Amino acid sequence: MVYRMNYRPETVFRGTPPGGGAMLRERYFPERKVVLISFELEDESDYALEPVKLFSKYGVKMLSCIVQSHPDRGAIHASLFLDLTDSSIDKFDLLRELKSLRHVKNIELLDLPFTHGEARLVVFTLEEMHDLFKVLRELGGGGLAIMYHMGFRAGEAIAARLSGYFENGKKALEYLLLYYESLGHGRFKLKSYIDGVYCRIVVRELVECIDVNSDKPNSQIFRGMLAGFLSKLWGREVKVVEMKCIAKGDPCCEFEAKV
Template sequence: MWMSSPTSGAARAEALFVKRRYFPERRVVLVSLELEAVSDYALKPLRLFSRHGIRMLSCIVQSHPNRGSVHASLFLDLTDSSIDPAELLVELRAMPHVRRAELLDLPFTHGEARLVVFTLREVHSLFSMLRELGAGGEAIMYHMGLRAGEALAESLSRCFESDRRALEYLLLYHESLGHGRFELERYIDRAYCRVVVRGLVECLGVGSERPNSQLFRGLLAGFLSKIWGEKVRVVESKCIARGDPHCEFEATVA
């Protein structure tokens, strides 16, 4: 079985800082939604939260006038509400226009329950600066994704009954963050998967003779390596940066 390297002293110190900001008396959950793109898509969920005394701590919504769906992720504080997380999920899934709803009931820290947003232009400026560093910058992006994927896998693997469900949630969550439109095209448990991404944020507006993704490729490798328990190699076989219609990633056990 493949194991990651020990956590560095700096990483341990950072984790301790975030942990100290965790408020154990709060009941915080993460809800991710896919909804039909109707004009009042937000009203019924908000009324539901208000009726049950649920506070919204942080929220991000992705919509586009030419697409038929809306994606959102919300951190909700259920401390002053009498509703159970499982009951909340049942009510959300029963709502009109809700295509998909998932809820994570984990001991979130303050740092985890705060969504931080960058515009596409700001993100592109950051990616451009790292690419200017050459192979070193690409390695930084890949390992940023790798570490993030490992951390997400540790949390999500406890919330879903199968590795596939955990991966599907990861893609739903990142779509709600505006990173692209994700589709799990093929999945063979602990052996192979293929993910198609349209409009992958790190490859938009980039011209390259070779596949461009480092961040998402690393994220997928780190995530699958953790949940499959084996080192996973991820190859970007298609990329919009070199003229392909979409980005495509194939993951295999190394």
């Protein structure tokens, strides 16, 4: 189940700028104090009440929100863009108060100069995503290479943004997986991590492999994204291999990354 809401969407884009997509790279309201919060909550019916009450109490505006929940998971994942400009609380106290709420299991806050392309969350259904993937797969090896390099470039860009924000590479990777899970890309678990050398990640319900039948590992986009992210983060060329894949009948997708 996916929920999406935007606060005053008419204020996000005021017309189309010359060059069309150029605005995607411009600062997202540079005069505003916008932060991104990603967190994991216990799957209880009232999980949203306390955070919303907290935002109302301090005048925190919710610009965009995506929430992922499923009846058999026992956890809820969410990513929210919040505007603290006119609020009566700073980001440190807000994070502290959110951590103290009874249903919050894990939470991270990013205070970065977001661009329009990063701060506007867009939702596709799983079927729509699979239609896009199918077109590229039908191109054969060239299409698969495009998917891999799309992921690789995206991973490099994300790592460049996050590398100086977290205290170490493991924390940055854990945040990335938490964020991607909140967006519905899959259920991620970092099983092993040796900084700059090796990591192993298990993914359940990886979006590009669900309902795909294949005699070989199927992931290109996530595998590429992970390779790009870790190569940038570790400063060395990283090779990522999908050891298991739900597309070929395995219970999960499993990735190993090595230098």
